[in-house]
Amino acid sequence: MKHTSSPQLRHQDDGGNRASRNAEILLIDPQHPDLAYIQRELDRDRRRERLLIPVAVVAVLVVGVLVLIRQLFFV
Amino acid sequence: MIDWGAVGYNVLQDFLLLLVATGAIPVLSGLMAFLAIPFHAFKNHYGKAAPYLPRVAIVVPAWNEGAVIGESIDRLMALEYPPESLRVYVVDDASTDNTPDVIEAKESAYPGQVFHLRRERGGEGKAYTLNHGIRVILEDDWMEALLIMDADVVYLPESLRKMTRHLADPNVGAVSAYIREGSADKNYLTRFIGIEYILSQPAARRAQNVLGAQACLAGGAQLHTRENLLAIGGQIDTSSLAEDTITTFETQLRGREVVFEPLAIVHAEEPGLVSALWKQRLRWARGNVSVTARYRKIWFRPSKMHNLGTFSFGIVWFSLWLLPLAMVTSSIGLLGLLLLNSQFALDVFRVLWITAAVTYTFTLAVAAQLDRKLSLNAWREVFFFPGILNMFVMITAFFPKLTEVDLPGLFGIHLTGAGLFIATVCIYVWIPFSMVGAWLARQVERTWIGPFLTPVLIYLVGYGSLLCAITFDSYIKELRHAEAKWDKTEKTGRVVV
Numbered sequence: 001m002k003h004t005s006s007p008q009l010r011h012q013d014d015g016g017n018r019a020s021r022n023a024e025i026l027l028i029d030p031q032h033p034d035l036a037y038i039q040r041e042l043d044r045d046r047r048r049e050r051l052l053i054p055v056a057v058v059a060v061l062v063v064g065v066l067v068l069i070r071q072l073f074f075v
Numbered sequence: 076m077i078d079w080g081a082v083g084y085n086v087l088q089d090f091l092l093l094l095v096a097t098g099a100i101p102v103l104s105g106l107m108a109f110l111a112i113p114f115h116a117f118k119n120h121y122g123k124a125a126p127y128l129p130r131v132a133i134v135v136p137a138w139n140e141g142a143v144i145g146e147s148i149d150r151l152m153a154l155e156y157p158p159e160s161l162r163v164y165v166v167d168d169a170s171t172d173n174t175p176d177v178i179e180a181k182e183s184a185y186p187g188q189v190f191h192l193r194r195e196r197g198g199e200g201k202a203y204t205l206n207h208g209i210r211v212i213l214e215d216d217w218m219e220a221l222l223i224m225d226a227d228v229v230y231l232p233e234s235l236r237k238m239t240r241h242l243a244d245p246n247v248g249a250v251s252a253y254i255r256e257g258s259a260d261k262n263y264l265t266r267f268i269g270i271e272y273i274l275s276q277p278a279a280r281r282a283q284n285v286l287g288a289q290a291c292l293a294g295g296a297q298l299h300t301r302e303n304l305l306a307i308g309g310q311i312d313t314s315s316l317a318e319d320t321i322t323t324f325e326t327q328l329r330g331r332e333v334v335f336e337p338l339a340i341v342h343a344e345e346p347g348l349v350s351a352l353w354k355q356r357l358r359w360a361r362g363n364v365s366v367t368a369r370y371r372k373i374w375f376r377p378s379k380m381h382n383l384g385t386f387s388f389g390i391v392w393f394s395l396w397l398l399p400l401a402m403v404t405s406s407i408g409l410l411g412l413l414l415l416n417s418q419f420a421l422d423v424f425r426v427l428w429i430t431a432a433v434t435y436t437f438t439l440a441v442a443a444q445l446d447r448k449l450s451l452n453a454w455r456e457v458f459f460f461p462g463i464l465n466m467f468v469m470i471t472a473f474f475p476k477l478t479e480v481d482l483p484g485l486f487g488i489h490l491t492g493a494g495l496f497i498a499t500v501c502i503y504v505w506i507p508f509s510m511v512g513a514w515l516a517r518q519v520e521r522t523w524i525g526p527f528l529t530p531v532l533i534y535l536v537g538y539g540s541l542l543c544a545i546t547f548d549s550y551i552k553e554l555r556h557a558e559a560k561w562d563k564t565e566k567t568g569r570v571v572v
Contacts, residue, residue, distance in 0.1 A: 015436065032157050038126035041233075042240055046121035047340050052281070056113035057456060059440035063433050074474040 083088060088419070091411040095423055098506075100533035101394035106434040108391055110443055111282040118285045119336045129219035130160045131235065131298070132212045134244055136204035138168040138197060138287045140226035141177055143344075148181040148189055149227055155232045156239075162217070164190045165226075166208040169197025169329050201294075201560025202311040202318040207273030213309055221304055223311075225295040229257065229342040237339040238298045248303035248331025249323070250339075251289065251295035255449065257342025263530045264352065266453035267538040268345040270460055273442040273449065280335035283391075288382035289333040292326075294319040303331055315369070324370055327381040330419060337445075349517045349529055360549035363396055397548040402506045409503040417496075424503065435461050435469070436526025462509060462537020468502050512536035513544035 033041075133151060137144050144165065151163050163185075165178045178191040194207050207222060212218050220242055222235065230252075238250045253276045256269035276293070283289045292568070297319065306329050312321040326333050346352040367374075374392070376384040394401075412420035443450040443457050450457050461469065471478040479498075483490055490498065516532035519525045533541060 031155060033155055035126040038128075038236065041237075042121060042124055042126070045237070046119070048338070049119055049121065050116045052113045052116045055441055055444045056110075059437045059443060062440045063436050066432070068437060070473055074476050074495065 084415070088412065088415060090425065091415065091504060092383045094404045094408025095412065095427060096405075097401045097408070099427055100390070101401055102209075102396050102427075102431050102434050104390045104394040105438060106385050107387065108282040108286075109438045110281055111285045112278060112441060114285045115281040119136065119281075120244070120247070120284065120332075122243055123244040123246075124240040127239050128157055128160055128236070129242060129300075129400060130217055131162070131220045131222055131239065132157070132214065132218040133161070133163045133224060134205055134208035135165045135224055135226050136168060137165050137170065137174050137178070137226040138204070138207070139170045139172045139174055141170070141173040143227040143513065144174055145177045148178075148185070150229050152185055152188065153232060154230060154235050156235050158188060160186055161235075162190065162258070164192055164208045164241045166192045166194060166204045166213060168194050168199075168204040178287040200313065200316075200473055202313040205318075206310045206313065209304070209310055212399045213304075218464055219301055221299045221301065223294070223297045223299070224341075224394050225343065227344050228254070228295040230296070231342070234296075234339040234341055235298075238336050241334045241336060242298070242300055244332070246330075246332050247334055248300060248306070248326040248329070249292055250298045250334045250336055251280070251292040252298075252339035253280075253335075253337050254293045254295050254341050254343050255446070256345045258344050258347065260347075260495060261452070262347050263456065263533065264349065265345050265347050266456040267460070267533070268352070269449050269453050270439075270442065270456050271538060271542075272345075273446045274438060276335070277337040277445045278438070278442050281337055283388075283488065284335050286382065286385070286387050286391075287322055288385065288388040289335060289470075290324045290388075291317075292333060293341070295343055296339070297322070299326075303329075306331070315362055315365040316358050317366045317452070320362065321369070322367045324366065324373075324383060327383055328373070330380045332466055349533070352541075356542065356545040357549055357552070360546045361552060364549060364553050367392075367396060396546070399543040399550070402543060406504050406506050413499060414505060420503075421499075424432075425472050425475070427467055432469035432473050437555035456538070459527075459534050460534075460538055461550045462540055463535050464505060464512075465509060465537045465540070468505055475499060506540075509536040509540035510544040510547055511542040514548075516541070517544075 129134050135147065142145075148163060148165070151161070152158070154161065155563060165181075167175050175191065175193065178189070182189045182191050190211075192208055192211055194204060196355055196432060197204070209221065212221065220239060221419070222238075224230075234252055238252055238310045241250045254272060256265055256272055260515040280289065299322075303326055305320060311324075312319050314322055323333055347357060363541045370383070373381075373384045377386075378384050382388060409420060409427075412423055439457055439460060459466070467478065477493065479490060486571070512532050513536050516529045516536070519532075520529045
């Protein structure tokens with residue numbers, strides 16, 4: 001038996017970026033997050049990755065403190 | 076006239092220095108990988124990702140998973156994903172417990188969404204079980220993406236959606252998620268595993284995203300496009316114990332990207348006993364031996380199709396695989412230098428171990444921030460991850476006066492030249508012996524003193540030494556051509572979200 005996707009998810013095979021195939025998806029219940037919501041989530045996650053920079057800075061500072069203690073008290 | 080004695084001395088010293096340097100390579104490789112992590116702020120795949128909800132078929136291999144499979148199916152059905160675009164195929168690998176009954180009950184509860192596939196001849200391994208399901212799924216064209224998972228893992232509601240968005244980019248062949256240790260009844264070992272998983276996934280795999288090559292898709296959370304699955308042969312490799320790694324390599328060798336999504340989180344139950352962990356990791360380590368041999372023509376040979384042949388990826392791969400050997404050769408080199416020229420040996424020791432201390436501190440400081448909740452719950456394991464005795468060696472290198480003068484002085488001890496020499500020898504050769512300590516921890520685990528002594532030994536020698544000991548065991552098993560058989564890790568349904 002061949003299965004077909006639901007009307008809400010049916011898309012045109014435009015041969016391009018797969019994202020464009022989802023243009024017809026509608027928000028019908030909480031299990032159907034709409035495209036705008038997913039895009040906002042994606043943008044938020046993308047911005048969240050910028051926090052990796054302060055994370056690395058904090059880690060460098062921790063190492064720096066160790067080196068400073070060594071230089072001040074143990075050399 | 077040539078002074079052959081001086082030439083011999085220099086040659087021997089250079090050779091010993093080379094041996095010591097083998098110990099520095101994994102340390103520097105780890106540092107390089109972790110220094111790449113902040114670049115993920117800019118060099119990530121989010122720019123090419125987009126909202127995309129393909130029809131996903133989930134294949135779940137299950138052998139005697141009666142305790143966990145029902146909960147897993149319920150969780151999958153509760154995913155924040157269109158239900159009409161989700162199908163779960165549970166492949167029952169000739170289970171002898173109540174697994175078939177549980178699956179059939181769920182099949183009735185979720186008609187048209189949950190399918191029970193039964194293998195009458197089981198026990199051949201996960202890859203065979205997966206292939207049974209994949210054959211059925213590929214019989215029609217409904218499936219647009221295939222999610223391979225384990226029966227015991229629990230997906231957070233938004234996790235699948237966060238994975239599929241990367242498939243909007245047609246260059247992506249597969250996406251992996253962050254497998255997070257999620258046992259409800261955590262013990263010292265599952266907490267160590269939790270920290271290891273932070274280091275190896277949201278940390279190291281972000282770095283691999285930056286470097287453009289992924290070493291391994293998580294076995295419990297790998298999402299493939301239909302095109303990719305067909306391109307790699309429409310089935311999972313059955314010739315090795317490392318089918319996940321082979322799938323990852325085959326995907327990339329065909330020019331498709333493999334993306335790690337750190338924010339798609341999947342909880343998994345990990346072994347709470349050293350013996351169970353040993354069994355699981357030995358299987359992984361032996362699988363890696365076969366992967367290294369199978370892809371011998373790609374290492375350190377850059378290609379326009381993929382990044383598996385880059386110098387950085389090769390160094391990362393071999394550093395992990397050969398780490399136990401590097402630890403042994405490095406200690407032999409240090410000991411030789413000590414006997415040859417003690418001052419030079421001391422300088423080399425300090426450079427090596429200060430580098431190790433800095434790397435450990437940096438990597439653990441990064442990891443602890445990447446998963447704060449888990450790190451806070453496992454703060455002891457974060458602190459003692461390198462092992463108390465290894466930390467002592469690092470402190471000796473970093474603050475020599477503290478351990479050689481101040482600390483003994485507190486107890487009224489003043490080290491003589493001979494005492495200092497013996498202490499130095501012990502410190503230089505400690506690393507290979509830490510693996511013996513880890514092996515001992517496994518040996519005593521099932522004895523009456525095991526519940527007390529095994530955790531003490533692991534805290535003393537460090538979790539890394541335990542993993543190195545297992546890898547060393549894989550060398551021995553390979554040299555003996557010991558049978559490599561599929562050995563499932565027992566799961567009891569301890570995962571919580």
